[in-house]
Amino acid sequence: MVLSGDPAQREAFAAAMVHGAEPPWSFDPVGSEKAGQNALGQRGVLIFQRAADERVPAARLVLWPQDGGYYVPNVTPVAMGQFTISQYNAVLDDFANAVARPVARRFGFGVGLTAAIQSLDDWLPPEAAAALRRFSAAANKSSGASHPLDERRWFDFIIAVHRCRGQIGSDRLGRWLHEVEGWDEDSSHHLVAQFERGLALLSREEETR
Secondary structure, rough: OOOOHHHHHHHHHHHHHHOOOOEEEEHHHHHHHHHHOOOOOOOOOOEEEEEEOOOOEEEEEEEEEEEOOOOOOEEEEEEOOOOOOOHHHHHHHHEEEEEHHHHHHHOEEEEEEEOOOOOOOHHHHHHHHHHHHHHHHHOOOOOOOOOOOHHHHHHHHHHHHHHOOOOOOOHHHHHHHHHHHOOOOOOHHHHHHHHHHHHHHHHHHHHHH
């Protein structure tokens, strides 16, 4: 998330967000001060916290100052662990709608979410992303890629990633399958293993031409 506007209005904009935050959001003055000290005196670091609810655990969101505004370097759970992709995006979206945008409109600031909320299109070229979506939408999630047609679509995805040198990574692929598309954990791990072997085989085939 990026908040951008008139540099001369940044402090007033920040103060308005601090005073305007309402439950489940609140400003963390102690954490903000410590973060500024740990960042070698970086002034203006803001930390907001969101109380837990049925959608997400308690969250901490950091706004880091930059020319003309702020950006969000990360969103983390207050407790140990990490958010799923959907939880991470839900926290960002909620902060944007509940805290940032109402104040931004008053100060003429923009609120950009594109760089912060990542999807397949941030990790893969269009051809490979479309191939993966086709596979996941059509496949029987209880049998993985065992059906001949599902296997063919899965191979098409692996070939597309190889050709375009996509950088989705095994961890991201597994999380996307499980957390976004609803594949069970075992099936996701099995598909990721197939993905890794498939890319290795295609790379080796290139080397031996």
